[in-house]
Ligand SMILES: Nc1ncnc2c1ncn2[C@@H]1O[C@H](COP(=O)(O)OP(=O)(O)O)[C@@H](O)[C@H]1O
C-alpha cells in the first residue's frame with residue numbers, strides 16, 4: 001500500500017529553558033493509505049501533539065509532516081486551512097456540537113463554512129450507517145452521549161476527507177456505547193476506505209488496528225515502520 005502520511009524527524013518542543021518539554025523527539029512514521037492505525041501510549045507521551053501536527057493544527061519545532069504528497073508546514077496559512085477543511089476529518093473526545101443546531105445542521109456546518117454544497121444523499125447514507133438517521137432533526141441535548149459522538153463522526157466524514165484523525169473518540173462513553181461507536185466507525189472506514197489514525201488507551205481497539213504506533217516520552221518505540 002502507498003504511504004499517505006509520513007513524518008520526518010518530527011520534533012515539537014513546548015516552553016524554553018527549565019520549562020522546556022520535548023513532546024516529540026524526532027518521530028519518523030509512515031502510515032499506509034486506507035489503513036487503520038492506532039496510536040497508543042501513556043498520558044503525556046505526545047499522542048495528541050502528534051495527531052495535531054498530522055492534522056495541520058500546530059507547527060513543528062523541526063522536521064516535516066507529509067500528507068498525500070504535500071509537505072504541510074511549507075504551505076501558507078490559506079493553503080493549510082484548505083488542507084484542514086478538505087483533507088482531514090477530526091473526532092475528539094468531546095463532541096463539540098453546536099447546541100442551537102440540529103444533528104443534520106451540525107453535520108453539514110463545516111461544509112457550509114467552506115462555502116460548499118453538502119451532499120444530502122451522502123449525509124443521509126452516513127447517518128443510516130451510523131444509526132442516527134431518525135435523529136437528524138434532534139438538537140444535541142435530545143441525544144445520548146453515544147448518539148452525539150455518532151453525529152460528530154458523521155460531521156468528520158461528511159466532506160469525504162482522505163484522512164480521519166480521532167483523539168480518544170470513545171473516551172467519554174461507557175463501555176457499551178464506546179464499543180458500538182467504534183464498530184460503526186470501523187464499518188464506515190471499511191465502506192468508504194478512508195485512512196484512520198486513532199489515539200486510544202483501549203487494547204481491544206489496538207487489537208483491531210492494522211498497525212499500532214507505541215509512543216513513549218515523545219519517541220516511537222517497538223514496531224515503528
Ligand atoms: N500547550 C502546551 N504547553 C506546554 N506543554 C504542553 C502543551 N501541550 C502539551 N504539552 C506537554 O507535552 C507533552 C505531550 O502532551 P500530549 O501530546 O498532550 O500527550 P498525550 O496526548 O499523549 O497525553 C506533555 O508533557 C504535555 O504536558
Ligand SMILES: [Mg+2]
Nearest residue numbers: 047048049167
Ligand atoms: Mg492526548
